[in-house]
Amino acid sequence: MKFRKLAKALAVILTTTPLTLAVAHAYELVIPGLMYRTGPYAPNGIPFANGFADYLNLLNERDGGIEGVKIKYTECETGYNTKRGVECYESVKGTAPSGALAIQPLSTGITYQLIPKASKDKIPVFSMGYGRTSAANGKIFPWIFNFPATYWSQASVFVKYIAEKEGGLAKLKDKKIALVYHNSAYGKEPIRTLEAASKKYGFDLMLLPVDHPGQEQKATWLQIRKERPNWVLMWGWGVMNQVAIKEAASIRFPMDHFIGVWWSGSENDVMPAGKSAHGYLSGAFHVAGANTRAHDDIKKYVYAKGKGSGDLKRVGEVLYNRGLVAAMWTTEAIRNAIRIHGTKEI
CATH class of the missing domain: 3.40.50.2300 (Response regulator)
Structure with a gap:
């Protein structure tokens, strides 16, 4: 049921509204990242991975997680290799305590292989602006989301x-x-x-x-x-x-x-x-540059504490921002699921 709840929430993503909550919660929300920091595509994969990780770290440091529940980020190295990507999926999908709440494959080839697997496991796949275009039809692919464009x-x-x-x-x-x-x-x-x-x-x-x-x-x-x-x-x-x-x-x-x-x-x-x-x-589907409140807060709550994933000078680059918005939209879907269903243990 918890994955079904999240899948429904992914369809109603809202604008980020940071909340400051001091309530501690033992339960953790597992968000895996299938990334590639090695191999021939690493120069593009690294900034995306850094932006993704930094935003999740920001929510933990600034807000205590999502609705007061800490995020458990698990990164798995795929090398932009489809076989390794499937292996990563199998290794992270059951991560305790919540299990993988959404999968970001960061590869069209990996996405194609995960569509039947994740659909069977009832785990949302967020192939943001990539993957199988026809998966935009939610009636046929209810667990696959390629928002915001194909x-x-x-x-x-x-x-x-x-x-x-x-x-x-x-x-x-x-x-x-x-x-x-x-x-x-x-x-x-x-x-x-x-x-x-x-x-x-x-x-x-x-x-x-x-x-x-x-x-x-x-x-x-x-x-x-x-x-x-x-x-x-x-x-x-x-x-x-x-x-x-x-x-x-x-x-x-x-x-x-x-x-x-x-x-x-x-x-x-x-x-x-x-x-x-x-x-x-x-083409583009988000802004470039580091002139938003999210960037200011990442510098303040993450990099100023020595917890940044990469070089501060590269915060705001195009692919860094792409990783950031991928994390933002994923976490807002989780926030919606928590609010819609009235439980923090999704």
């Missing part, structure tokens, strides 16, 4: 944005749009949407897969130079992003016609290219 919606937004820049949807006819994508379940997610849009609006779609981890892209960008698409979209991750941006600069592709999904728009992705990355665009 890859299909992101692809649709990109097509609409391009149409606006070109002068309307009718102007897309005979235009050429290339998709440079990570050759994995993650990278393939937008293809069906873009194919449907291509058929509907009459633009040509180029599909250009990039194999893991994404360091070899010379042939891809030589093809782009030859075919001369009007726009390039990117579904990348890790080193693939920075290599793509540098390669685009090397062939003088116009950066203001190069758009990345929200996983292709962090400081790590553009800084290696320096000024050549100027004009590059990406």
Whole structure:
């Protein structure tokens, strides 16, 4: 029942309202993190993991947890490897005392494998802006949540944005749009949407897969130079992003016609290219920077006490904030479950 209660609460997430409660409670709320601080995707995984952990630590230090119940954070290293991700899930799902209240896989491949497992175990999976897009249908996937957006919606937004820049949807006819994508379940997610849009609006779609981890892209960008698409979209991750941006600069592709999904728009992705990355665009579903009350409180209650997960100077980076909002939305769902069902032992 406790997982069913949380799943219902995940559907009614509210804005964070910090509470200061001094009441001690022996019970703990288990929130696992399936993270990757090692491997080829660690430069992107580390800031996300730090933001996630720091926000949970903030709630414990500032508020005494959630509604006065301390959070027990359990991090498991996946290395962005699907097999290890499943092993992590099995190792953390039964963590005492509450059991895993929600799972954040941080990988589309891992999410696909966990959908049947977590559904059987009745544990909510929060694949925030990633994973299986069709899981947004709660009638079929009641335990899977990909709030606040999906890859299909992101692809649709990109097509609409391009149409606006070109002068309307009718102007897309005979235009050429290339998709440079990570050759994995993650990278393939937008293809069906873009194919449907291509058929509907009459633009040509180029599909250009990039194999893991994404360091070899010379042939891809030589093809782009030859075919001369009007726009390039990117579904990348890790080193693939920075290599793509540098390669685009090397062939003088116009950066203001190069758009990345929200996983292709962090400081790590553009800084290696320096000024050549100027004009590059990406999607987003949260703010960047460290100018919010949450950031101020993390500095005050976490880093000032020597309990921060990473470098204070990196607090507020794009992927740090993504981990932060993932933790924020997860904990607000738990707070709602506690309030809705009148028990702190969910």
